[in-house]
Amino acid sequence: MTETAGQLLGHAVPVCQWIPQDSSNPSSTAPAYPRFPNDVREWTGFFRAVRLGVQQHNLPAGQFPAFATDAQPLRVEDDAKTRLFTNALFPVKALLPQGLFGATPAGFLGASDYVLCINNYAVAKMPVEMKTRHNLDLRGYNFWDIYRYNDRRGIMDPNFKFKKRIQSQIFGEMACNGLHYGILSNYSDTYFLKREETTPTTLYVSRVVQPTDTDPTLRECVYCISQLAINDNVGNRLGRGTFDNVSSNDDDDDDDSSYHDSDDYDDLDYDPDDSDGGRNQRAITCDVYKQQEEMKTLKHEAHIYFILKECQGRDIPRLFYNGYIYDGYLFALALQLIEDSHHIDPSRLTKKEKELIVNQLKSIHNYGVLHNDISKQNILYEPKSRHYLFIDFGLSEIVDNESPKLCKEERRLKTLTTLNIWIHSVHVKKFESIIDDYSL
Structure with missing residues (x-):
């Protein structure tokens, strides 16, 4: 029953709005769902x-x-x-x-x-x-x-x-x-x-x-x-669906009112028929009916990826698609697959690598994005490309570029990578050298 991200997202549904035929305001729209x-x-x-x-x-x-x-x-x-x-x-x-x-x-x-x-x-x-x-x-x-x-x-x-x-x-x-x-x-x-x-x-x-x-x-x-x-054999999963012929009796259920926000479709050139079959993508999905909080987190993360579009593939993974699949039953993100990746080990990083990671965080901060969950688990290294990539923006915030939170987060990363310790030791050695010269 396992599908590649490409196969999974081949069930994506298009953006669509339903216009009530008997509406007093024909220009108004209601969120469409299948x-x-x-x-x-x-x-x-x-x-x-x-x-x-x-x-x-x-x-x-x-x-x-x-x-x-x-x-x-x-x-x-x-x-x-x-x-x-x-x-x-x-x-x-x-x-x-x-x-x-x-x-x-x-x-x-x-x-x-x-x-x-x-x-x-x-x-x-x-x-x-x-x-x-x-x-x-x-x-x-x-x-x-x-x-x-x-x-x-x-x-x-x-x-x-x-x-x-x-x-x-x-x-x-x-x-x-x-x-x-x-x-x-x-x-x-x-x-x-x-x-x-x-x-x-x-x-x-x-x-x-x-x-x-x-x-x-x-x-x-x-x-x-x-x-x-x-005794039954598992069959084919539901094929790609559409929002055609949506019923006009919109039900006032207790699901999230933002079920189909217009901002949810920040599609980043995703092609379900891409030749690689989605092998270089990983899909994260949640049940839109039962996992409301998870869906809000995924939507938020997709929004952050859209803001950081220029950082994708360099400082963060690429986002290929975000939206509803399987006729709106699931919400999905299709992200770049980080091959053979592993979390960083600060003890094995060189000074140059540590500075590179800090500069990558600064690039993210330049767009006013506070990661808000800096840890070794949220920085991956891909041996094939030799790239370090920040992941998991579910808790991130949009802040002013001058926010002190950004400097605080940068200091946290330096402490995490022991870069602060290295800088401190360099200053101490320089100070000791000056004292020795003075003593001579």
């Missing part, structure tokens, strides 16, 4: 498959009573997350020949609440996404009904309010990892999801399953879809 999956349908054969699976595998009757069912009221999302795990996922895990429900594994694009994995968490098979009952409340409608009536004209309940990014999020977790099955739940209501390789942008959703259901039970449904996922 309406995907492209189609939502009922998973018609799911319950029949569950009943057959129960018979074939001779599962324990009823609710798999490995533990007494916890019936305490659900107050927040973590309550629902814990309840689903203790009442359904953990008991089912004990019945699976292989497979473990756990945290997001390494290499998984995004940040799901739970992921079903095999081979000791090495291979992801199915995401499990949890929501609060407030956010995931369909009020008796089915997912395909909501998709069909996304203009709300067919939904008569005035209190109905559905955050459509919930649907995009779980689909993104499945599609951009090449997975075909998923679970979406607030514990009170659980939905089982499928996407097929033949129609990879169509989402099939079961009817709702509740903890009190008996034919089939919630645990039987979890067991069945887990078996399907474990």
Whole structure:
């Protein structure tokens, strides 16, 4: 499931703004985000498959009573997350020949609440996404009904309010990892999801399953879809998407309001079809739904790289691309790959190398950028090019060129590289020499 940075960023989406057709101000724009999956349908054969699976595998009757069912009221999302795990996922895990429900594994694009994995968490098979009952409340409608009536004209309940990014999020977790099955739940209501390789942008959703259901039970449904996922081969990840035909019913969810800032697209001549296939790039990604703080940090770092455009490739790595990929599910930076790099070792640096590194920091300071996290770990040496490069500008600040913070940071770097100690020792030796001459 590993992709090069070039392949990963081949799923980049273009800059786009949606202009509401019924807006009183036709010149106004609202942030555009994708309406995907492209189609939502009922998973018609799911319950029949569950009943057959129960018979074939001779599962324990009823609710798999490995533990007494916890019936305490659900107050927040973590309550629902814990309840689903203790009442359904953990008991089912004990019945699976292989497979473990756990945290997001390494290499998984995004940040799901739970992921079903095999081979000791090495291979992801199915995401499990949890929501609060407030956010995931369909009020008796089915997912395909909501998709069909996304203009709300067919939904008569005035209190109905559905955050459509919930649907995009779980689909993104499945599609951009090449997975075909998923679970979406607030514990009170659980939905089982499928996407097929033949129609990879169509989402099939079961009817709702509740903890009190008996034919089939919630645990039987979890067991069945887990078996399907474990025995399924990981497919192709979602291809490059666009923002075409964005729905006008912008949902007022609780995600970051700057989801698609106009300043986010400081594209620095990135070509997804570059001949090197992205082998000389490294991609840093975050889940725009679940990792809001990480996304803000990446956006800030991209902005700093844009300010330091003249320093790229010399004092800092090159930034090839920053923006949304996989139909807006992930935010990504594509940075220059520093080959065979290692952190600096001040004890092995020559005086000339130390002065070079300090001068590189001065070049960065000339643009009013305070790195704000100077350490050995944030200065890399690339043997092939013999370049020293400052990295990790997530905590950096924009300051006035005369700010005393810049001088303080320069002194910190000199202390780190022991350049101050060297300068001090030179002055001491000169002073001792003068004293000796005077004594003579």
